[in-house]
Amino acid sequence: LALNKPAGLAVQGGTKTRNHVDRLLSAWGEGLARPRLVHRLDRDTSGVLLAGKTPPAAARLAGSFARRRAEKTYWALVLGHPRPQDGILSLPLVKKGVGDRELVVPAEPKDPRAEPAETEFTLISRAGDRVSWMALRPHTGRTHQLRAHMLAMGHPILGDPKYNTPESVALSAGLGLQLHARRLSLPHPSGGLLVVEAPVSPEMKAGFARFGFDASEADPEPFRRPGRGARRGN
Known part of the structure; x- marks a missing residue:
């Protein structure tokens, strides 16, 4: 089951979060009929979200994510x-309390809580020197990984409240x-390749x-093209 998740909708429940995708999946039924989430997106991130409609399908899809056979392409x-303008950033991350909220930040050397995190990036286009349109591909699945990595590079994602x-x-x-x-591109549970694209969200438009x-x-x-991003005028 492929969903085009809107920005602002949580994927799973939590403190004071009653409306979320996992709860809405009950519309398809309960028990074995209930689709199962196989990965997550941040609340404020829009786009492709997959669920398995049967337990075997969900297990195979989740296995593709766990074995890093799923190729995810984000626009930012x-x-x-x-x-x-293109490369791979390998920078371990750690959750840390900052003021009254928890953020994910680059880990200090030898921090035992550090989790490896790797993000591939490439330029799609640019608007002068102020804004770049990037394609991002996480090779790992850390919380807020893309947002934390782009900030660490000195190029935070626009509109990010954290x-x-x-x-x-x-x-x-x-x-x-x-x-x-x-x-999102990954092996289909029934064979072949599953490729899903989400229309551009109202926020990105x-x-x-x-x-x-x-x-x-x-x-x-x-990430497979021989050429690189084109420069736009001011």
Whole structure:
């Protein structure tokens, strides 16, 4: 079962969270008829979310994620222009209390709580030197990994209420989180390859409109193309 999760809807319940995707899956039935989530997205991240409609299908799908056979492509609008414009960031992360909230931050050397985290990134397009449209592919599945890694690179995702800088906050005033799970490719439980794309969310459409991007510019498989992102004018 492929869902196009809207931004603002939690995937699973928690403290004071009554409405979430896992609860809504009861619409398909209970017991063995109830679909099962096989991965997660942040509350404010939109895009492709999969569930297995039967226990065997859910087990096979979850196994693909666990064995890193699922290729996830996210779109993000970020502050500035990363250099290099493509590569892999390997930076362990750790959960840490910051003020009255918990954030994921780069771990100190030899921190026993550190979890390995790896993100592949490539430029799709750019609007001058202020904003870049990036494709991001997490090789690991840490909480808030993409958001924490882009902030650590000095290029926070626009519209992020937690992982930001004063400059990114000012530039993205009025925008929601500019992070969208665009495409997911993994082995289908019944054989062959399952490829799902989510239409651009209203939040990303607003970002595209503000900075002059168009979804048609993007290569469906940006991490396999020989060329690199094109530069846009100011």
